[in-house]
Amino acid sequence: MSQxxxxxxxxxxxxxxxxTEGAVTPTSAPIASGVVTSTxxxxxxxxxxxxxxxxxxxxxxxxxxxxxAQRGHRVVLVDADxxxxxxxxCLGVKPPNxxxxxxxxxKVDNLQEVVTPTSVPNLGLVSGALDVLxxxxxxxxxxxxxxxxxxxxxxxxxxxxLGGGTGFNILDFFLIADHGVLTVVPEPTSIENAYRFIKxxxxxxxxxxxxxxxxxxxxxxxxxxxxxxxxxxxxxxxxYVERRDPAxxxxxxxxxxxxxxxLVVNQVRTPEEERLGVAISEAxxxxxxxxxxxxxxxxxxxxxxxSVRKRRPVLLDSPDSRASRSIIQIxxxxxxxx
Amino acid sequence: MSDxxxxxxxxxxxxxxxxxxxxxxxxxxxLAYLGAGSMAMxxxxxxxxxANLRLQVQEAYDTLKDPERRAAYDRSLARGSxxxxxxxxxxxxxxxxxxxxHVMARTIDTTAAALPPRxxxxxxxxxxxxxxxxSPARVASAVSVVPVAPVVPATPxxxxxxxxxxxxxxxxxxxxxxxxxxxxxxxSIRSQLVTAPVPAVPASEEPASELPVAIEKVAALPFGxxxxxxxxxxxxxxxxxxxxxxxRLAPKPDAPITPETEFTGAYLRRLRESANASLDxxxxxxxxxxxxxxxxxxxxxxxxxxxxxxxxxxxxYARALxxxxxxxxxxxxxxxxxxxxxxx
Ligand SMILES: Nc1ncnc2c1ncn2[C@@H]1O[C@H](COP(=O)(O)OP(=O)(O)O)[C@@H](O)[C@H]1O
Ligand SMILES: [Mg+2]
Numbered sequence: 120m121s122q123x124x125x126x127x128x129x130x131x132x133x134x135x136x137x138x139t140e141g142a143v144t145p146t147s148a149p150i151a152s153g154v155v156t157s158t159x160x161x162x163x164x165x166x167x168x169x170x171x172x173x174x175x176x177x178x179x180x181x182x183x184x185x186x187x188a189q190r191g192h193r194v195v196l197v198d199a200d201x202x203x204x205x206x207x208x209c210l211g212v213k214p215p216n217x218x219x220x221x222x223x224x225x226k227v228d229n230l231q232e233v234v235t236p237t238s239v240p241n242l243g244l245v246s247g248a249l250d251v252l253x254x255x256x257x258x259x260x261x262x263x264x265x266x267x268x269x270x271x272x273x274x275x276x277x278x279x280x281l282g283g284g285t286g287f288n289i290l291d292f293f294l295i296a297d298h299g300v301l302t303v304v305p306e307p308t309s310i311e312n313a314y315r316f317i318k319x320x321x322x323x324x325x326x327x328x329x330x331x332x333x334x335x336x337x338x339x340x341x342x343x344x345x346x347x348x349x350x351x352x353x354x355x356x357x358x359y360v361e362r363r364d365p366a367x368x369x370x371x372x373x374x375x376x377x378x379x380x381x382l383v384v385n386q387v388r389t390p391e392e393e394r395l396g397v398a399i400s401e402a403x404x405x406x407x408x409x410x411x412x413x414x415x416x417x418x419x420x421x422x423x424x425x426s427v428r429k430r431r432p433v434l435l436d437s438p439d440s441r442a443s444r445s446i447i448q449i450x451x452x453x454x455x456x457x
Numbered sequence: 458m459s460d461x462x463x464x465x466x467x468x469x470x471x472x473x474x475x476x477x478x479x480x481x482x483x484x485x486x487x488l489a490y491l492g493a494g495s496m497a498m499x500x501x502x503x504x505x506x507x508a509n510l511r512l513q514v515q516e517a518y519d520t521l522k523d524p525e526r527r528a529a530y531d532r533s534l535a536r537g538s539x540x541x542x543x544x545x546x547x548x549x550x551x552x553x554x555x556x557x558x559h560v561m562a563r564t565i566d567t568t569a570a571a572l573p574p575r576x577x578x579x580x581x582x583x584x585x586x587x588x589x590x591x592s593p594a595r596v597a598s599a600v601s602v603v604p605v606a607p608v609v610p611a612t613p614x615x616x617x618x619x620x621x622x623x624x625x626x627x628x629x630x631x632x633x634x635x636x637x638x639x640x641x642x643x644x645s646i647r648s649q650l651v652t653a654p655v656p657a658v659p660a661s662e663e664p665a666s667e668l669p670v671a672i673e674k675v676a677a678l679p680f681g682x683x684x685x686x687x688x689x690x691x692x693x694x695x696x697x698x699x700x701x702x703x704x705r706l707a708p709k710p711d712a713p714i715t716p717e718t719e720f721t722g723a724y725l726r727r728l729r730e731s732a733n734a735s736l737d738x739x740x741x742x743x744x745x746x747x748x749x750x751x752x753x754x755x756x757x758x759x760x761x762x763x764x765x766x767x768x769x770x771x772x773x774y775a776r777a778l779x780x781x782x783x784x785x786x787x788x789x790x791x792x793x794x795x796x797x798x799x800x801x
Binding site: 305307351394402407 | 494500
């Protein structure tokens with residue numbers, strides 16, 4: 120299985136950016152993505168965030184995992200929700216005995232060893248992110264180690280269920296992902312949090328990106344000028360750099376365009392809300408200069424909360440529900456529908 | 458995101474040879490996030506910045522969707538009068554806040570220019586009825602809940618025009634070069650505008666905008682002829698005759714209003730209070746900043762901006778109280794000018 124999965128990594132099922140892409144694309148060489156350059160062998164890391172609780176991050180993570188596992192991909196779900204780790208509940212499994220903290224404390228050497236099986240074949244779970252990342256100041260090297268190992272897990276797809284905040288730990292997980300998926304619900308508070316999240320992730324990425332030597336000071340200058348020059352959006356920041364160094368600005372723009380942001384609108388009820396995703400993505404393109412593709416909508420569906428009560432993923436509990444079908448479509452939009 | 462030198466095509470992200478269908482499509486797409494009822498940009502920018510962007514898009518659309526106005530605009534572009542300068546007041550590069558009419562535009566980029574108060578009416582066609590679902594209630598009050606019209610593919614332009622198309626198409630548009638410097642031209646158009654009778658339009662074409670519109674008909678007014686000003690008792694027009702739907706208060710004046718009535722700030726305040734409306738209510742209805750409303754009511758001319766803006770504010774104020782905007786503006790602006798004359 121593992122062989123088959125690796126050899127077809129170029130087909131439609133492949134999850135976006137392959138680990139070597141950064142190295143072979145000359146234009147991207149000076150600006151590596153994220154904190155950790157993903158050097159693992161897996162096809163892709165999907166991180167699901169949104170800057171707020173109760174907006175369907177766990178719903179999407181768990182059910183994407185179930186769907187992909189059913190399709191024969193080897194999937195590991197990582198519960199990185201600091202405040203409310205509940206993936207195991209959604210999957211109907213007991214809180215796993217071995218957790219991420221065992222890996223951090225080096226009780227186990229290999230992250231693979233803390234992966235616990237679920238009732239779904241091919242679907243594993245890494246739990247216990249809570250105590251590790253919740254620590255006030257997790258050591259940077261520790262975090263790097265986790266991030267590195269996550270992206271090296273010997274599986275096809277890693278799905279990280281992030282917490283609701285916009286702290287560095289959450290952002291760094293988000294930034295190693297090949298697909299940074301944001302969920303929002305059609306409420307101003309959620310949209311506000313999403314924009315806050317996007318901006319924070321973006322600036323974090325600029326801060327941690329390996330920028331070309333001559334670009335770094337300019338970007339830092341722009342970040343420092345942010346408040347007093349009215350550089351309110353990422354687009355402003357790029358313009359600032361571009362005015363001073365057109366070539367560097369262009370490279371920065373390129374880098375930003377590769378920011379792998381995706382959007383899912385959850386709890387959609389009205390036709391107007393159905394159009395919200397496209398509107399948000401257009402507004403982001405226009406005013407943030409960020410490309411965030413709209414993967415799809417998940418309707419508000421009673422089947423969802425009913426399945427949560429039964430502690431079963433909706434995809435198993437009610438596979439024909441509108442919510443389940445929409446999640447399958449979202450997998451397709453990620454290039455993982457096959 | 459520079460506005461200066463931006464053509465109307467740029468504003469709609471179109472090429473100069475865009476088809477009518479493309480114009481329509483781009484406009485609809487932008488309304489989906491810029492429209493007054495859209496949540497998509499919530500917190501991305503200040504509400505007034507969004508309103509300002511909305512104005513710019515509306516202005517571009519209003520011109521480009523009309524073949525005659527578009528042709529005139531194209532000619533002016535070809536002549537090299539690039540952009541759409543006549544309505545723009547360039548911001549000084551150091552300003553981060555430029556007060557323009559009731560739009561407090563924080564410039565996004567130092568070259569941004571801003572617009573005098575104009576408000577984009579919402580399109581009416583294909584607008585879904587306000588839903589009975591609880592969803593609009595979940596929208597914060599800062600976000601008005603007019604549903605955004607769905608993106609409709611290339612429908613005939615006239616059938617979706619959000620602005621009264623019954624207005625006679627007069628070729629003179631703000632971008633046509635004139636002998637005067639542009640801002641003066643605008644001022645003169647505006648002063649004509651507020652005294653001009655508003656042509657009646659079929660009810661079906663009314664934009665259901667919640668926002669007042671100060672000078673939406675600028676482009677339809679000829680430069681030359683000032684409409685005759687015959688003072689006459691003001692009777693509020695029937696709602697269907699107005700090109701906009703504005704929430705109106707019902708003031709109870711202690712004496713009947715006659716053409717001789719003087720509209721001082723204090724009198725305006727009394728009328729407002731007689732309608733049981735707070736300054737905040739007024740602010741919400743008129744979209745004029747509270748600071749300015751207060752200055753108007755206090756007769757604090759020192760605190761008020763240039764006449765062209767003050768007139769806009771007063772017109773909105775009058776509208777909100779269902780008064781004759783031209784009478785109120787004339788009266789108040791007389792006081793204002795007398796003060797300015799004295800001041801130097
Ligand atoms: N599409 C939906 N339809 C109905 N209920 C939903 C939907 N999405 C989420 N919910 C409800 O909201 C709760 C929170 O969702 P969850 O995925 O746990 O959010 P998060 O992980 O972002 O905190 C779920 O338990 C469920 O009851
Ligand atoms: Mg959760």
